[in-house]
Amino acid sequence: MxxxxxxxxxxxxxxxxxxxxxxxxxxxxxxxxxxxxxxxxxxxxxxxxxxxxxxxxxxxxxxxxxxxxxxxxxxxxxxxxxxxxxxxxxxxxxxxxxxxxxxxxxxxxxxxxxxxxxxxxxxxxxxxxxxxxxxxxxxxxxxxxxxxxxxxxxxxxxxxxxxxxxxxxxxxxxxxxxxxxxxxxxxxxxxxxxxxxxxxxxxxxxxxxxxxxxxxxxxxxxxxxxxxxxxxxxxxxxxxxxxxxxxxxxxxxxxxxxxxxxxxxxxDYHNPITPFDLVLGITGLHSSKSALFKKVAAETGVNLYQLMVHTAVIDRKNPSEDLIRKVAGEIKA
Missing domain, CATH: 3.20.20.70 (Aldolase class I)
Incomplete structure (x- = not known):
């Protein structure tokens, strides 16, 4: 191992x-x-x-x-x-x-x-x-x-x-x-x-x-x-x-x-790869969706990174806000 x-x-x-x-x-x-x-x-x-x-x-x-x-x-x-x-x-x-x-x-x-x-x-x-x-x-x-x-x-x-x-x-x-x-x-x-x-x-x-x-x-x-x-x-x-x-x-x-x-x-130490950017690399999600994921995570109280991972399994090309909110609801449930 x-x-x-x-x-x-x-x-x-x-x-x-x-x-x-x-x-x-x-x-x-x-x-x-x-x-x-x-x-x-x-x-x-x-x-x-x-x-x-x-x-x-x-x-x-x-x-x-x-x-x-x-x-x-x-x-x-x-x-x-x-x-x-x-x-x-x-x-x-x-x-x-x-x-x-x-x-x-x-x-x-x-x-x-x-x-x-x-x-x-x-x-x-x-x-x-x-x-x-x-x-x-x-x-x-x-x-x-x-x-x-x-x-x-x-x-x-x-x-x-x-x-x-x-x-x-x-x-x-x-x-x-x-x-x-x-x-x-x-x-x-x-x-x-x-x-x-x-x-x-x-x-x-x-x-x-x-x-x-x-x-x-x-x-x-x-x-x-x-x-x-x-x-x-x-x-x-x-x-x-x-x-x-x-x-x-x-x-x-x-x-x-x-x-x-x-x-x-x-x-004054700056992280060269932020956790959010690293998760983009893990999932294949595009950075253009960053604000939307952060907004839904903040409003629903779910873990941002978990939300991204679960959503990307379904659609990592162009996930809609409806899909992201649906996934957030499933995580909370």
């Missing part, structure tokens, strides 16, 4: 400094858990320990982030990043004591040996050990496969190919993922950046290559040009029959009603 790892609360923290404040962190954690997203990577953008070791203090402390995730610790979904060059055993022990489900060790793809000791200590402390091959494109796919074999032997649970600069092309992504899935038995994940506007295309390529996990960030939030928008990745893959366990429309409602307004007001 394909899974999503949402890393808004880690990589997305670069949008506001080095991490989100307590209010935004709590908001997003609750929404992601409520919508049944598979994994959530949270905390300081530089990973656990970066506040102290690297001076990444434009964020909450590690202890504060760990406190905020306690209501969700039992879900087994929440973890943090750990840069291998900032590894200290005490950070692994802190994570384990606060019931994190995983730590994802990251290091440049040509330095995998730096991850071996952290992986072993993570496993010894009872957590899952994930790995990110950062700047995966600086080595050959064959070298990545050898790294994956070595780290799997050390106890690794998941290997992420990280396109850190968003420079990889879909055919390259598919071939690399396919090679790694044939080389090891652990899940292969892919982390897309959007510098060439290929994050969704690369996510699809990774899926076709056999990836088990796709990374994303709400509204695409991440460093530089951003990540694959989590909601767009879910929408695309649901068209292929995947990720049906995630409540996409509740997630879109949260983005529209809560996240998008506060990010625009407090941080």
């Amino acid at each position: 394909l899974k999503i790892l949402d890393c808004t609360l880690r990589d997305g923290g670069n949008v506001v400094g080095k991490g989100f404040d307590a209010n935004l962190t709590s908001m997003m954690l609750k929404a992601l858990i409520d919508c049944n997203v598979d994994y959530i990577e949270m905390g300081n953008s530089g990973g656990i320990g970066a506040y102290e070791v690297a001076g990444f203090t434009k964020a909450e402390t590690d202890e504060k982030y760990l406190e905020l995730m306690q209501p969700y610790a039992a879900t087994g979904k929440v973890g943090m990043f750990l840069n291998a060059k900032r590894y200290r055993q005490k950070y692994v022990e802190l994570a384990a004591a606060n019931h994190l489900a995983f730590l994802r060790v990251g290091v440049d793809a040509d330095e995998p040996d730096l991850a071996i000791e952290p992986i072993k200590v993570i496993k010894k402390n009872g957590m899952k050990a994930f790995y990110s091959a950062m700047k995966a494109y600086i080595v050959s796919p064959e070298e990545l496969a050898e790294s994956a074999k070595k780290l799997e032997a050390a106890g690794l649970d998941e290997f992420t190919i990280m396109d850190s600069a968003g420079c990889m092309l879909p055919d390259e992504v598919e071939k690399t993922v396919e090679l790694l899935t044939k080389s090891v038995s652990i899940p292969i994940a892919f982390h897309c950046h959007n510098n060439l506007a290929l994050s969704a295309a690369n996510a699809l390529a990774a899926y076709r290559g056999g990836a088990s996990v796709l990374d994303g960030g709400l509204m695409g939030m991440a460093r530089s040009a951003g990540n694959l928008p989590t909601e767009a990745g879910i929408a695309v893959l649901q068209k292929y029959g995947e990720l049906k366990h995630i409540n996409l429309y509740s997630l879109l409602q949260f983005i529209n009603d809560d996240l998008e307004p506060i990010m625009k007001k407090d941080h």
Whole structure:
């Protein structure tokens, strides 16, 4: 079963400094858990320990982030990043004591040996050990496969190919993922950046290559040009029959009603693909009908996105107001 790892609360923290404040962190954690997203990577953008070791203090402390995730610790979904060059055993022990489900060790793809000791200590402390091959494109796919074999032997649970600069092309992504899935038995994940506007295309390529996990960030939030928008990745893959366990429309409602307004007001962040525009893409409805759908949804009190989806099943070319109102009535009934 394909899974999503949402890393808004880690990589997305670069949008506001080095991490989100307590209010935004709590908001997003609750929404992601409520919508049944598979994994959530949270905390300081530089990973656990970066506040102290690297001076990444434009964020909450590690202890504060760990406190905020306690209501969700039992879900087994929440973890943090750990840069291998900032590894200290005490950070692994802190994570384990606060019931994190995983730590994802990251290091440049040509330095995998730096991850071996952290992986072993993570496993010894009872957590899952994930790995990110950062700047995966600086080595050959064959070298990545050898790294994956070595780290799997050390106890690794998941290997992420990280396109850190968003420079990889879909055919390259598919071939690399396919090679790694044939080389090891652990899940292969892919982390897309959007510098060439290929994050969704690369996510699809990774899926076709056999990836088990796709990374994303709400509204695409991440460093530089951003990540694959989590909601767009879910929408695309649901068209292929995947990720049906995630409540996409509740997630879109949260983005529209809560996240998008506060990010625009407090941080001048503009969502590149609004929930409404994403639903147009999901349904095939034309934007010329936008005002009509919004009007009927507001007057009848039905969920706008649900109304659009149900109407499009009947007529996505030119739905009349009568049809839209009829569908709204059926939804309310």
